[in-house]
Amino acid sequence: MPVSPPPARGLRAPLVVAAAHLLACAAFLAAFLARRDALPDPVATHFSGSGGADGFTTLGAFPYEMLGMLLVMALLCTGLVTGFLYATRAHRRLVGLGCGLAGLLGAVAVSVVVSNAGAETADAVRLGPGALGVAVAAAAVAAGLGVPAGGRRPAEPRAKPDAAVEPAPRFVLREGESVLWTRRAGSRPMLVGGGSLLAAGAVLIPLAGWAAGLGLALGGVVLCACFAVRVTVDRHGLTVNVLGLPRPRVRIPLDRIAEAGHRDVEPLRDLGGWGYRAVPGRSGFALRSGPAVVVRLTTGSEFVVTVDDAATAAALLDALAERDRTTAGSATDTTAGG
Amino acid sequence: MLVRLDHGSPVPLGDQIAAAVRGAIADAAVLPGERLPAARALADSLGVNVHTVLRGYQRLREEGLIELRRGRGAVVTPDPAAPGRARLTDGVRALVADARALGVSDEELVNLVRGGLAGR
Numbered sequence: 001m002p003v004s005p006p007p008a009r010g011l012r013a014p015l016v017v018a019a020a021h022l023l024a025c026a027a028f029l030a031a032f033l034a035r036r037d038a039l040p041d042p043v044a045t046h047f048s049g050s051g052g053a054d055g056f057t058t059l060g061a062f063p064y065e066m067l068g069m070l071l072v073m074a075l076l077c078t079g080l081v082t083g084f085l086y087a088t089r090a091h092r093r094l095v096g097l098g099c100g101l102a103g104l105l106g107a108v109a110v111s112v113v114v115s116n117a118g119a120e121t122a123d124a125v126r127l128g129p130g131a132l133g134v135a136v137a138a139a140a141v142a143a144g145l146g147v148p149a150g151g152r153r154p155a156e157p158r159a160k161p162d163a164a165v166e167p168a169p170r171f172v173l174r175e176g177e178s179v180l181w182t183r184r185a186g187s188r189p190m191l192v193g194g195g196s197l198l199a200a201g202a203v204l205i206p207l208a209g210w211a212a213g214l215g216l217a218l219g220g221v222v223l224c225a226c227f228a229v230r231v232t233v234d235r236h237g238l239t240v241n242v243l244g245l246p247r248p249r250v251r252i253p254l255d256r257i258a259e260a261g262h263r264d265v266e267p268l269r270d271l272g273g274w275g276y277r278a279v280p281g282r283s284g285f286a287l288r289s290g291p292a293v294v295v296r297l298t299t300g301s302e303f304v305v306t307v308d309d310a311a312t313a314a315a316l317l318d319a320l321a322e323r324d325r326t327t328a329g330s331a332t333d334t335t336a337g338g
Numbered sequence: 339m340l341v342r343l344d345h346g347s348p349v350p351l352g353d354q355i356a357a358a359v360r361g362a363i364a365d366a367a368v369l370p371g372e373r374l375p376a377a378r379a380l381a382d383s384l385g386v387n388v389h390t391v392l393r394g395y396q397r398l399r400e401e402g403l404i405e406l407r408r409g410r411g412a413v414v415t416p417d418p419a420a421p422g423r424a425r426l427t428d429g430v431r432a433l434v435a436d437a438r439a440l441g442v443s444d445e446e447l448v449n450l451v452r453g454g455l456a457g458r
Contacts, residue, residue: 178385182339312340
């Protein structure tokens with residue numbers, strides 16, 4: 001039996017990028033706490049091309065706003081590296097970009113604190129080209145350290161030929177019968193996570209402004225939408241849509257289905273993570289580990305969706321696809337008008 | 339939740355839909371408090387009229403198994419006893435069908451049930 005690589009290897013690059021961003025946050029926080037008493041109120045937070053201050057924030061909101069910005073970038077970069085862990089050949093470049101951005105933003109955040117410190121009023125604060133040079137240098141150093149630390153691109157979790165798809169038991173369709181199978185699918189922990197992100201975003205928006213909170217809130221909405229879905233098998237094929245909404249949805253029409261079966265799926269091993277995923281030769285929804293409907297498409301690739309009672313769904317889908325194939329030639333359409 | 343509609347059966351399509359949903363509630367394939375598919379989506383899947391699906395949902399509402407709210411659609415009654423109630427309703431339907439098949443009159447059947455209740 002082939003041994004699957006430990007998941008920690010696949011998570012190394014995202015962890016390195018996340019660590020780089022957390023270091024940037026820590027650097028900013030340290031600089032802020034050290035020089036807090038020397039900062040003017042309001043603080044200069046935005047600078048024109050010539051280096052003069054042209055945007056200001058009250059001292060009370062300043063640390064939240066900066067940390068919010070840094071954390072949103074941390075989430076974005078870590079998400080980017082995780083999402084494209086297997087799907088891209090530019091793995092090292094992405095890790096470099098993620099770490100470089102951490103260095104750049106960390107250095108800028110510290111420079112803003114340092115240049116504000118000791119100023120009588122925020123109008124007098126200047127952020128010269130020197131600070132920009134330091135930031136670029138920090139970015140280069142962070143990227144240079146991050147790329148080797150991130151390691152090589154992890155091995156792709158390819159579709160294993162020996163992974164046994166259990167053929168669906170026969171589902172006998174009667175003449176002219178209309179059939180539907182539908183079930184809610186999802187993951188409670190992911191929904192709790194999405195809800196918490198949404199709540200955190202909602203709290204952050206009044207505290208630290210739109211820019212900081214909106215990213216978190218949107219992330220929460222996307223997470224909730226991805227992990228509360230309805231799976232339906234009917235005369236149209238296999239459909240996965242956001243619970244309670246007709247769209248967005250993913251539909252596999254019957255004429256694209258070669259065969260349907262079911263099998264236990266492990267999200268990280270089989271699809272490289274959770275949510276709507278694509279790896280070479282396979283795509284689908286990995287919402288939890290356990291039974292999944294596995295559809296072999298006419299193109300040869302696989303579509304997977306984890307859902308309870310996958311055996312019934314697969315059996316019905318197989319029978320419907322077969323009926324579709326046999327009636328495709330003849331003009332008999334047995335569906336009654338809606 | 340599996341719904342099979344036999345267009346040739348003497349049982350009305352709405353009743354067939356109600357029976358399928360009732361079975362799903364009884365088997366906990368649909369949980370108390372869970373939203374059922376929208377009537378329009380269900381009608382489109384099955385190739386029947388929306389009103390046919392709504393007739394089925396209305397029947398389940400009369401049985402106290404689901405709640406129909408404007409704008410929220412059909413929701414399984416958020417009561418942990420819902421699966422048990424669905425099984426009970428299923429049992430009553432089976433009882434009536436058995437009685438009809440045996441030629442037992444409605445009045446006789448009611449008397450039998452009353453006797454069963456009295457002798458508990």
